[in-house]
Amino acid sequence: xxxxxxxxxxxxxxxxxxxxxxxxxxxxxxxxxxxxxxxxxxxxxxxxxxxxxxxxxxxxxxxxxxxxxxxxxxxxxxxxxxxxxxxxxxxxxxxxxxxxxxxxxxxxxxxxxxxxxxxxxxxxxxxxxxxxxxxxxxxxxxxxxxxxxxxxxxxxx
Amino acid sequence: xxxxxxxxxxxxxxxxxxxxxxxxxxxxxxxxxxxxxxxxxxxxxxxxxxxxxxxxxxxxxxxxxxxxxxxxxxxxxxxxxxxxxxxxxxxxxxxxxxxxxxxxxxxxxxxxxxxxxxxxxxxxxxxxxxxxxxxxxxxxxxxxxxxxxxxxxxxxx
DNA sequence: GGTAGTTTGATGACGCGTCAATAAAACCTA
DNA sequence: TAGGTTTTATTGACGCGTCATCAAACTACC
Numbered sequence: 287x288x289x290x291x292x293x294x295x296x297x298x299x300x301x302x303x304x305x306x307x308x309x310x311x312x313x314x315x316x317x318x319x320x321x322x323x324x325x326x327x328x329x330x331x332x333x334x335x336x337x338x339x340x341x342x343x344x345x346x347x348x349x350x351x352x353x354x355x356x357x358x359x360x361x362x363x364x365x366x367x368x369x370x371x372x373x374x375x376x377x378x379x380x381x382x383x384x385x386x387x388x389x390x391x392x393x394x395x396x397x398x399x400x401x402x403x404x405x406x407x408x409x410x411x412x413x414x415x416x417x418x419x420x421x422x423x424x425x426x427x428x429x430x431x432x433x434x435x436x437x438x439x440x441x442x443x
Numbered sequence: 444x445x446x447x448x449x450x451x452x453x454x455x456x457x458x459x460x461x462x463x464x465x466x467x468x469x470x471x472x473x474x475x476x477x478x479x480x481x482x483x484x485x486x487x488x489x490x491x492x493x494x495x496x497x498x499x500x501x502x503x504x505x506x507x508x509x510x511x512x513x514x515x516x517x518x519x520x521x522x523x524x525x526x527x528x529x530x531x532x533x534x535x536x537x538x539x540x541x542x543x544x545x546x547x548x549x550x551x552x553x554x555x556x557x558x559x560x561x562x563x564x565x566x567x568x569x570x571x572x573x574x575x576x577x578x579x580x581x582x583x584x585x586x587x588x589x590x591x592x593x594x595x596x597x598x599x600x
Numbered sequence: 601g602g603t604a605g606t607t608t609g610a611t612g613a614c615g616c617g618t619c620a621a622t623a624a625a626a627c628c629t630a
Numbered sequence: 631t632a633g634g635t636t637t638t639a640t641t642g643a644c645g646c647g648t649c650a651t652c653a654a655a656c657t658a659c660c
Contacts, residue, residue, distance in 0.1 A: 301569065523645090
């Protein structure tokens with residue numbers, strides 16, 4: 287039975303390219319976001335989720351599971367965002383353990399102000415560089431890999 | 444002239460899937476790495492670079508540029524790794540400003556011990572899930588996106 | 601050769617995320 | 631309904647990466 291070995295050179299380079307691409311994309315997009323709005327990527331993600339919710343309110347639990355974050359991370363971040371008046375916390379009516387996170391007017395103005403440019407940057411650095419066929423294959427591959435992950439022992443989140 | 448808008452639903456989902464895939468892959472691979480070897484992903488990356496260098500030595504500058512990290516990050520990490528006897532710092536002969544980072548025997552044993560299993564995990568969660576054609580398209584797409592990034596205003600690193 | 605500017609690495613402060621512990625409320629079950 | 635379990639959110643300590651700063655040494659130009 288063959289013992290597992292290191293990746294061959296072609297695979298190693300491809301794996302590195304895949305990871306570097308993600309880092310580079312994240313870096314350029316987060317830089318622009320921060321310059322344009324003062325928001326980090328995490329803060330932007332929170333505001334976007336809230337901006338899609340009715341009345342701009344979500345329960346913390348819901349928000350956390352949408353974002354795939356644990357409660358602690360969300361709690362710390364929401365605490366910081368509350369100090370900056372981007373969101374406010376309110377108590378939850380149906381469940382006294384819960385807490386509701388609400389977008390403030392300032393928070394909505396911030397996310398509405400920067401979302402078009404951020405979206406444009408994603409198109410510029412990602413979607414516009416690919417043909418329709420390539421995009422389709424890419425989407426298929428991403429889905430397949432995520433299915434593969436879910437199917438194997440990856441039960442977290 | 445049309446003002447930029449938010450992504451349409453299809454693009455939004457695809458962008459999210461792409462990012463989630465990366466996070467999930469990173470999480471499962473880093474978890475396994477940590478369990479099997481006690482190494483974080485960053486530490487592993489340092490050891491792998493050193494293990495490919497002649498005599499297991501690299502100048503810090505070189506190591507940093509291979510990894511795409513700034514000097515400070517590398518300096519902090521190497522400092523921590525030195526305390527754990529995975530690497531040692533030596534002074535650089537040609538350039539008295541420089542510092543050389545050398546893999547210790549323990550460091551080499553650690554990386555050699557875990558590299559096969561880590562590589563196998565990458566195959567299991569990535570390469571093995573894709574057909575040859577898909578892999579090829581995927582590689583093309585990744586390269587195209589990185590070229591596109593480099594070509595546009597992304598001058599960093 | 602001397603000086604200005606650049607490169608290299610280290611350091612400390614700080615921000616953010618993770619982990620473990622805590623508390624309170626809701627749920628379940630005998 | 632009382633007792634134990636689970637869920638929800640917060641908190642503080644800690645680890646790691648970033649940023650600004652610093653010192654030392656190299657380089658280039660006059």
